[in-house]
Amino acid sequence: KKEFQDAISYGVVKVNLDTDLQYAYLTGIRDFVLNKKDYLMKQVGNPEGDDKPNKKYFDPRVWVREGEKTMSARVKEGLEDFNTA
Secondary structure, eight states: OHHHHHHHHTTOOOOOOHHHHHHHHHHHHHHHHHHTHHHHSSSEEETTEEEEEOHHHHOHHHHHHHHHHHHHHHHHHHHHHTTOO
């Protein structure tokens, strides 16, 4: 953050956050998969019971949303860092 503030004070007007945003997106998905791995190994059967369905865990809308949340948080942080929020 200090480096961004210094760069802004020196007149830098463009910073590329693409790599940071990609990593932030991955972080949400990675953490979801690691935390729910016992629910993602098969369609039916998990720590809650051998007959329990896992659709709500492997549905892409669920884990993609986790990536969107972490990327959105990084965008917010970047906007604050660059005094644009």
